Amino acid sequence: MTAHPLVVDFLIPVLKIAAVILYPLVMVIVMIWMERRVVALIQGRLGPNRVGFEGILQPAADAFKLFFKEDIIPRQADRFLFNLSPVLVLVSSLLAFCFIPLGESFRIKGYTLTLWVAESPVGLLLVLGLSSIGVFGIIFGGWASNSKYPLMGALRSVVQILSYEIPLGMTVLTVIFFSRSIDLVAIVNHQKDARIWFGFLLPVSFVVFWISGIAETNRAPFDLPEAESELVAGYHTEYSGMKFAFFYIAEYAHMVLVSSLVVILFFGGWLPPFPNVAALAFLHRIPGFLWYLAKIMFFLYLYVWIRATLPRYRFDALIKLAWKWLIPLSALNLVAVAVLRYVL
Amino acid sequence: MAFKTIDLNMGPQHPSTHGVLRLRLAVDNELVLRVEPVLGYLHRGMEKLWESQTYVQAVPLTDRLDYLASLSNNLAYILAVEKLMGLEVPKRAQYIRVILAELQRLASHLAWLGFMANDIGAMSVLLYGFEAREGVLDVFEAYSGGRLTVHGMRIGGVPFDLDERVIGLVRRALDEIPRKVADIEGLLSQNRIWLHRTEGIGVLSAADAVAYGVTGPALRASGVAWDIRRDVPYSSYGDFDFAVPVFGHGDVYDRYLVRVEEIRQSLRIAGQALENLPPGDFRARVPRVLKIPPGEIFHSIEAPKGELGFYIRSDGSDKPERVKMRSPSFLNLQALELMCKENLFSDVVGILGSLDVVLGEVDK
């Protein structure tokens, strides 16, 4: 018995669209809380623990505060671009989530429910492309603020993001050599069939991808463009209230996106670990979605852990790191993997 | 919009200027051309105030000069007064002063370490440094009741003797600080990002350092082996065995290394003083109304920030005629422009941090 066409054609897509907007937003809320708690715990203190159970309502308090702040637009600012840029940055981060698969599909009453909004044979390319639209938001924000500090901050952010896109792309290519497809679902399935995750097969690719991912999201130790203790305060200096909240949310959403990509490309997406060990077969009973969530949480924790530990790179060294080290390394890696793949 | 030469202003309110310091920078694209510190935002008229206060009343005010190292300010002023009077301080009091002064050096350097690392981005080191500093502040609190503005020394000696509680806290601090410092060093000293941000930055040559009157760790990092505790000993420093770290490059990294090594040496000195405390009085008798016959004196000590000196001129009454303070941070700040030239302006924060400037001292 197939499901009612109204459900299949209307209700489920609507629910999926709601999910693709809510999922990153919920993750952002969790991320804000986790960042403050984990950084505090690393520093020997407790962090927010009064607002709600163990401080879980703290992001709500922050959002509430930002909601009521006065929305200031500088007099000389370009109003259209000024208002457009936070929207661009947020939408680009959220849109890419349409193509991220969250778990294996399962059958309910003869209907196969897929845990992704859309599956495309070029899913990976679309995700990378959509998330790059955010660069425009940054440029518009810096330019429209009509002030030298945000503009300089915006230019630096853009140079940083563009430079680190290259090793990102090249390491992804090494994964594609093995998976022979840029469909994200197919990549995960390939890791299932190969019974080894690409992160272990291609460790150099994983590390370079991870470092580039941190630089892409403007996080420590690559956060000079927006660091508080430096001179240039970054492209979002002139923003206040909800527009600033948009930039803030977009940054965290982008982090969740990069973590999702790392997990899907290199760590098996929704697959449970140790598929070859018969004694651990019970792990397969836990739904794939939960495995995916657990892995993402680990990488988000890694983001915060790295932020609390490492000092900040100066901007010129940041760019030097990309061009002198990561790009040659990823190029070499690409050639080596290509040769080994087709020779062995 | 041309970017040729921009005038930037690191205003008095800035998370990294360690107080209300205003820096006017002229920047050519990224290179710093000129740095002009604008001072006076914390000026409280201390030198004038001291002229209307008796010698005893002036001591609590000196707490508020370098507020991160208040006991050093107390010691500098009190030693100058005692030298002017020709007062002999009992040996036990001198040893207790050494313990307090070295603990204060620890506290000051740990606070500096935290702030410096935080400016460069390693935010956890700030908290670790302050947690270590808490051990020292607990000692001061048990000793005299104050944590920041301690007022732990008096003319003629120290206000209280060291009792069991204070000695126990000192021992605990001396035990726990090396562990925390080892952790901080593990996070910073060999870290490639830290090395990249501090090596070769803000170089000050030995000749320039001497010419500008730079003293303290910055001088020793430039290669000049001068430490007043060893070379012109005061308050029984000659009795103790300690090394004076000197490095040659004069960059930010060397200044960091000098201070970390000074932390270790301060632990040594305080340990030795504690073990060898002589018996006796902890305070010499000083007349209730202290009048000093006319004369003048300049006496300086090795404070955590550098050479801290007081010039006092007395006229026979119970109030000094003129007090002038030689503050190390004020003179070290002169060399800021020289050090920042030919560096990127992202480094200005790091260089300023490495100088360890406290505005209370600079502005008085």
Next chain:
Amino acid sequence: MTGLARFLKKFFLVDILRGLLITLRYYFSPKVTIQYPERVRELPPRYKGLLRLHLDAKGEPLCIACLACQRICPTHCFDIAGERVPQRKTLWPVRYDWKLERCTFCGLCVEICPTSAIRFSPEFRMTLLEKDKVRFHYPDMYLEGEELQKHLCGGCLE
């Protein structure tokens, strides 16, 4: 260290991993902060809290209005006057005004008081809701604990 060893250490991010392990250890260690106001840190006996006047065993003021504290205070916090009373040889304080906003908590007055009438207390809660409460008059100088809090700001919320 040979060049190869140094290169390998750089390539495998040894220094960064070392830093990460240190912070991970702190993540799992007990935290040093306490939850105020549910828990309050124990204060040492010499803690410099609010200055208080004290009475002797018979309930009479220890203060003899000798004005030593007024003379030695660096910031001129005191305004004291005493008068002769038949029951004792020393003066009885009739006016004892203390300005909290000027006090630097230096302790010179405590040291110099010949009868130990003025002493520090462990009171660090000095919030006021009205500006005139910052000036203490003679009877206010004896208040302590909850009565002091009621005088200053209406009492603690429990």
